[in-house]
Amino acid sequence: MMFRPRGKRSFPLWTGWVAWRIIDSMPHDHHDHDHAHAVLPPDPALRVKAIETILTQKGLIDPAALDEIIDTYENRIGPKNGALVVARAWTDPEFRAALLDDATSVVAELGFYGRQGEHITAVENTPEQHNMVVCTLCSCYPWPLLGIPPSWYKSDAYRARAVREPRKVLAEFGVALPEGTKVRVWDSTAEMRYLVIPMRPEGTEGLSEEDLIPWVTRDSMVGTGLPGRPE
Amino acid sequence: MTRVHDMGGRFGDGPVAPAPEPVFKQEWHARALAVTLAAGALGQWNLDTSRHSRERLSPSDYARFSYFEKWISALADLLEEHGVVTRAELAAGQGDGASPLASRALKADQVAGALARGGPADRPVASGPRFAPGDGVRTRRPARNAFVPGGHTRLPAYAAGAVGRILHHHGGHVLPDANAHGLGEAPEHLYTVVFDAAELWGTAERAGDEVTCDLWESYLEPA
Numbered sequence: 046m047m048f049r050p051r052g053k054r055s056f057p058l059w060t061g062w063v064a065w066r067i068i069d070s071m072p073h074d075h076h077d078h079d080h081a082h083a084v085l086p087p088d089p090a091l092r093v094k095a096i097e098t099i100l101t102q103k104g105l106i107d108p109a110a111l112d113e114i115i116d117t118y119e120n121r122i123g124p125k126n127g128a129l130v131v132a133r134a135w136t137d138p139e140f141r142a143a144l145l146d147d148a149t150s151v152v153a154e155l156g157f158y159g160r161q162g163e164h165i166t167a168v169e170n171t172p173e174q175h176n177m178v179v180c181t182l183c184s185c186y187p188w189p190l191l192g193i194p195p196s197w198y199k200s201d202a203y204r205a206r207a208v209r210e211p212r213k214v215l216a217e218f219g220v221a222l223p224e225g226t227k228v229r230v231w232d233s234t235a236e237m238r239y240l241v242i243p244m245r246p247e248g249t250e251g252l253s254e255e256d257l258i259p260w261v262t263r264d265s266m267v268g269t270g271l272p273g274r275p276e
Numbered sequence: 277m278t279r280v281h282d283m284g285g286r287f288g289d290g291p292v293a294p295a296p297e298p299v300f301k302q303e304w305h306a307r308a309l310a311v312t313l314a315a316g317a318l319g320q321w322n323l324d325t326s327r328h329s330r331e332r333l334s335p336s337d338y339a340r341f342s343y344f345e346k347w348i349s350a351l352a353d354l355l356e357e358h359g360v361v362t363r364a365e366l367a368a369g370q371g372d373g374a375s376p377l378a379s380r381a382l383k384a385d386q387v388a389g390a391l392a393r394g395g396p397a398d399r400p401v402a403s404g405p406r407f408a409p410g411d412g413v414r415t416r417r418p419a420r421n422a423f424v425p426g427g428h429t430r431l432p433a434y435a436a437g438a439v440g441r442i443l444h445h446h447g448g449h450v451l452p453d454a455n456a457h458g459l460g461e462a463p464e465h466l467y468t469v470v471f472d473a474a475e476l477w478g479t480a481e482r483a484g485d486e487v488t489c490d491l492w493e494s495y496l497e498p499a
Contacts, residue, residue, distance in 0.1 A: 080332075080333070080334070080337075080349070080352075080353050081352050081353045081355070081356035081357070081363050081366055082348075082349035082350070082352035082353050082366075084363060084366050084367040085349070085352055085366055085369075086369075089304060089308070089341075089342065089344065089345040089348065090302070090303075090304035092345070092348050092349065092352070093304045093307045093308045093311060093344075093348050094304075094307075095366070095369040096311055096315075096348060096351060096352060096355070096366075097307060097311050098369060098370070098371070099361055099365050099366065099369065099370065099371040100311065100314075100315060100355075100361070100371070101371070102370065102371030103361065103365075103371040103372075103373070103374055103375040103378065104374045104375055104378030104381055105314075105315070105318060105360065105375050105377060105378060105380075105381050106311060106314040106315065106381055106382070107314070107381055107382065107383050107384060109383075109384035110310075110314055110381075110382045110383055110384045110386070110387050111307065111310035111311060111314055112310075112384070113384045113387040113388075114309070114310040114313050114314065114387055114391070115300070115306045115307075115309070115310050117387065117388070117391060118299060118306075118309070119299045119300060119306065123299070158392065158394070159391050159392040159393065159394040160313075160390075160391045160392075160393075160394035160395070161394065162394065163394045163395060163396040163397060163398075164396070164397065164398065164446070166444075166468075179284075181282070181283060181284030181285075181432050181434075182281055182282060182284070182327075182430060182432060183281065183327055183330065184343070192299060193299055193300070193309070195294070195297060196295075196297060196301070196343070197292050197293060197294040197295070199343045200289075200292060200293070201283060201286075201289050202289035202290055202291060202292045202293070203292045204283050204284065205283045205284065205285065205286035205287075205289045206286075206289060206292065208284045208285055208434065208476070208487050209284070209285045209434075209473075209476075209477055209481070210481045211481065211485065212481050212482060212485075213481070214292055217291050217292050217293075217294070218292070218294055227482075227484050227485060227486065228481075228482070228485045228486070229470070229485070229486045229487070229488065230485075230486070230487045230488070231468075231487075231488050232284065232432065232435075232487060232488060232489045232490075233490070234430045234431070234432060234489045234490045234491065235397070235430060235446075235449060235452075235466055235490035235491075235492075236396075236397035236449060236450075237446060237466075237468070237490050264294070269294070
């Protein structure tokens with residue numbers, strides 16, 4: 046799904062809350078009242094705030110820990126990790142062979158491991174086979190290598206269509222595959238996370254690992270893009 | 277039989293719209309992620325329970341909620357179901373006294389360690405694998421949880437009753453169908469199964485294209 050744009054807030058947060066309590070006292074069918082979340086305010090920012098407030102007051106979360114989690118995924122873990130792995134695979138045949146054999150151990154040695162990346166498989170694109178990754182059931186994604194998944198990866202359209210019509214989806218990313226290339230779509234239905242190793246672009250023969258890193262885009266490591274010359 | 281989250285192969289969703297964006301498009305997205313992870317660190321439920329809590333949102337809520345709305349709404353449900361907060365506290369927006377679980381709260385200096393540890397799902401399995409790479413298999417049909425009606429499973433509906441072949445054996449992994457429902461980890465051998473696209477969809481977008489799923493041994497029988 047795409048996130049709904051929200052208008053500029055012109056009232057204090059608590060006015061929304063009060064309005065919700067009044068509306069909630071009237072009959073309506075917008076919420077499933079078997080679920081506890083239905084008693085929360087409908088505005089998602091207020092929902093988060095309410096839960097954070099309650100849990101903080103009960104001593105169950107430390108706001109400083111929340112800041113630390115956010116900083117980790119906003120600034121420290123992201124596609125640059127995966128790009129290093131790919132650039133090294135392009136330039137170091139022994140590394141590439143070890144990566145394809147046991148990616149979990151190999152990327153762990155580079156410091157890339159942990160939540161949503163406990164088990165990693167690297168799949169290599171070739172002229173014969175293009176690999177593409179999806180999670181149709183939720184949004185499984187290799188966090189330690191690529192960070193938090195982008196909106197399109199979590200969207201209904203991608204989850205629904207990537208398995209049935211990957212070539213049409215690829216076209217929407219501007220990717221057209223040669224006629225003879227097979228597509229294999231990896232649906233991440235277990236705790237195995239997939240990293241696509243794209244083909245090294247032609248014309249990069251003389252470049253070092255460091256030079257190649259900026260060629261490796263996030264989407265190329267999900268299989269919805271191809272690496273390209275950095276702008 | 278199936279739930280709304282199980283959307284692989286569905287028609288009608290329109291184009292995928294990739295666009296440049298920051299890691300967190302809105303500040304509350306970041307807070308939703310952090311609160312969910314920190315609440316999970318209290319140890320009152322596991323990853324499979326957490327996934328199932330999002331799948332159990334009503335179809336209308338699941339369809340209209342944005343991604344992180346699903347997370348926080350499912351989190352509220354989990355917090356109440358596991359007795360961490362009361363519905364009265366959720367309704368009031370105020371916590372009513374300190375929790376006995378407060379000593380388990382994740383501290384800032386524990387975050388890096390907790391994220392690095394993650395939650396590995398590989399486990400020893402006493403018996404040997406039933407299948408080897410290259411073996412033909414047929415998946416369970418319908419896709420369902422064999423323990424709990426309407427329960428959590430990781431066999432997508434589009435791959436139910438399909439014939440494929442074992443590509444990889446990954447060793448033993450926690451069985452989500454059991455673990456999501458408090459029935460223990462019940463580890464089983466996990467396999468990557470590759471399907472011909474025409475087997476799944478009737479007609480492949482292009483002949484020879486393939487789809488893989490990672491499936492547990494009890495989802496499979498010899499074919």
